[in-house]
Amino acid sequence: MSDLLSYIRYRLPVAGVYAVFLICAWVLCFLYELPVNPFVNLTYLSLSLCLVCAAVDLIKYKAKLGELRRGVGESSEISADNALEEEYLKQIKDIRRELRDSGDRSAARYNEMVEYYTIWAHQIKTPISALSLTAQNIDDDALRESLMTQIVRIEDYADMVMGYIRLGSESNDLVFDKQCIEDIVRQEIKKQRPAIVAKGLSLDFQGGEHEAVTDMRWLGFAIGQVLSNSIKYTSKGKITIICDNESVVIADEGIGIASEDLPRVFEKGYTGYNGRGDKKSTGIGLYLVKRTMDLLGGDIKIDSEVGKGTKVTLYLTKK
Numbered sequence: 001m002s003d004l005l006s007y008i009r010y011r012l013p014v015a016g017v018y019a020v021f022l023i024c025a026w027v028l029c030f031l032y033e034l035p036v037n038p039f040v041n042l043t044y045l046s047l048s049l050c051l052v053c054a055a056v057d058l059i060k061y062k063a064k065l066g067e068l069r070r071g072v073g074e075s076s077e078i079s080a081d082n083a084l085e086e087e088y089l090k091q092i093k094d095i096r097r098e099l100r101d102s103g104d105r106s107a108a109r110y111n112e113m114v115e116y117y118t119i120w121a122h123q124i125k126t127p128i129s130a131l132s133l134t135a136q137n138i139d140d141d142a143l144r145e146s147l148m149t150q151i152v153r154i155e156d157y158a159d160m161v162m163g164y165i166r167l168g169s170e171s172n173d174l175v176f177d178k179q180c181i182e183d184i185v186r187q188e189i190k191k192q193r194p195a196i197v198a199k200g201l202s203l204d205f206q207g208g209e210h211e212a213v214t215d216m217r218w219l220g221f222a223i224g225q226v227l228s229n230s231i232k233y234t235s236k237g238k239i240t241i242i243c244d245n246e247s248v249v250i251a252d253e254g255i256g257i258a259s260e261d262l263p264r265v266f267e268k269g270y271t272g273y274n275g276r277g278d279k280k281s282t283g284i285g286l287y288l289v290k291r292t293m294d295l296l297g298g299d300i301k302i303d304s305e306v307g308k309g310t311k312v313t314l315y316l317t318k319k
Contacts, residue, residue, distance in 0.1 A: 007061050011054070018050060114165050121162045128155055148194030155191070156228050160284060163221050167291050174215045174295070181243045182207040184216055188224040195231045196239070207243035212316045214296055222292045225285045226250050226312045233310070251311040257304035265302060266290040
């Protein structure tokens, strides 16, 4: 129906000219008192011819409209009926070619950037490992733990850069397999242990040997980001981690998140009240965690109360 209305609007000027012609013919008939029958026959004949031509033209119009909707490519078989249509088709093909070339150039630049940061992330691990070994040999406990905390933060930031880039790429090198959830959590706890010790926090890890089909590295990335946030915003008290076959819960006794900030914590770059207080906050961590859990076919939920703490639930499957 919409195509028919579109065609009527398209041919309305032609119909208008035909109507004016008939009106003029009948005016002349009455002015000169000519026989009416020939004009009646002429009207019927011309109207019949016009309807036949309109039907044929409508079929051609719909066929061409369908071809255009399927797209105008380099090897398009759409034929132009006149010079104007030919110019339109040429312009469309030129625009599509330019868009394709622009997309190819953007993809090439993006791949170069991913390659550069991948190399950078691997190279930065070497000085980080060297710093870690050096820090572990320091006799001053307070200084050692302080340095180890900063080294872990550097590692977190490097992982965040790589996570951000890989999540935006077409290939996220996902490898789904049956994994022990507790083993993945233990790896992240081991990585964050210097920061936990340096801040004097206690850790309550409750789990067994639960398994789920997931990607070990990406789930570890999400858990690590959440655990890092819990440590960052908890000055004293306890961090609790609970695992089962369906979820990983990380709860802290930190400063909490304001209720008005909760609906927006997964937005890229949104730091909220806590982030504005901490000038180093980027507003990227939870955004990446949300995207990671979506990529894994899971979900994330945050419950929080200012001054009492935050509970983050990472669901391994959609709820």
